[in-house]
Amino acid sequence: MLLRFRLNGRPVEVETPPGRRLLDLLRQDLGLIGTKEGCGEGECGACTVVVDGKPRLSCLTLAIQVEGKDVLTVEGLAQGGKNHPLQEAFIEAAGVQCGFCTPGLLMAAYALLLHRPNPTKEEVREWLSGNLCRCTGYEQIVEAVMQAAQKFKGIGGGRA
Amino acid sequence: MRPIPVVKPKDLAETLRYLEEGGKPIAGGTDILVAIRKGLEKPPFLVYIGELSELRVLEEKEEGIEVGAALTHLELLSHRGTERLPILRQALRTIGSPAIRATGTIGGNVVTASPAGDSLVALYLLEAQVRLVSQAGERMLPIHEFITGPRKTALKSGEIVRSIFLPYPEGEPLSFFRKVGRRRALVIAVASLGALVWSKNGRVEKARLALGSVAPTILRPREVEEALVGRPVSPEAWEDLVPVLSAATNPISDLRASAEYRRKVAGRLLLALAQTLQTMA
16 A cells, blocks of 8 residues: 655655554664564553554554554654753663663653643653663653653643 | 555445455454464454544443444543543553553454453443444344453454443442552453442442453352442451352463462452442442
8 A cells, every 4th residue: 555644744655565564664664763673562662652642552553554644753853953852861860771662661751741741750650651671670761751841841842 | 474464444334344255353453463463363354443433433322321442442531421430441541551542442352352351340340232233234232241251252253343332320339440460551460350339328239340350251240249238338347258259250370370369369359349448438
């Protein structure tokens, strides 16, 4: 099928089997390798992207399911060569160790801040509960999201 | 993995034609895509129904709400139509993770018919009715008749779940939902208990209980429901029913927990219910 959707703010047209996983479409066909494959069955959250403002697991999403939708991947966070406040906060709070889970966590956190620009720590924990990280112990990640929420507010929530 | 063929019908009528040809519906895909990946399901092709308007309606009726099968858990949680069904919201809130709740659908849960299905506990408590449609016509089945075993349903070939009717319970029962698992998110319950309890002056007038993960399907332990009537709402007054509830279960051992542990947890959940009701009253 000729799939049309928005990817990181730009319209995309790509020829793909409708049953192709969004994850493979992004990584293999479109060269966006920021999105990672962890478990491949919806348990780890590493492949999380944002679709129409909501978190979505790209390993459990078929190409046809994003037809006409707005997809945001980790590559779409930075603007004009500048990191997104969330990315800055992850660096500052040491929320990144091996980095494999980071794109998924960033996107899950981004979706949270779209819905709740000023979340409590408990809400951050709940919202990120579908994302596994085997390095950090999560404390720094939660801290990073809390820090980012402070800065994020100032820029009106960023792009949806 | 070679991509599976998928078609996207424009309406319900076209969907039913594809189902007659052997297609299998996919809405959110959070269950079926995992099953296909693991080789547990091998449908010839998938029929994408996740955006069909006919399946995405929430209708508020006098006696309850009728929810379209392709509404996601998140959509149901944030729809004001589910406000009068707190037990549904309590159960939906514990499903998967935010991403799974934004993707998975109520119809998908019903058709997957997992003995651990969190939403199903609420559906059994509310005595939901499943509306099925095929080219041959429409029929309705109570949830406990639609689900016939672990991952088994009365769905016939060519048939699809169109919607689920959730009657409002009479009066104002207190709702309770507790899931015991090994991790907070994405946890498949080791055991869960949901309840609707009507009480007056500290005594139980009526109770509905539903247990997940402790039998081949969601379990309504009728003998315990009946034994609760007239009892004071306190853990002490229910203690003797703990073994009765445990005995009503028929759990399996798997990698999450042993049958014996599940049986014990199920019994103890009854006391958790009593305790919670006591503090609510």
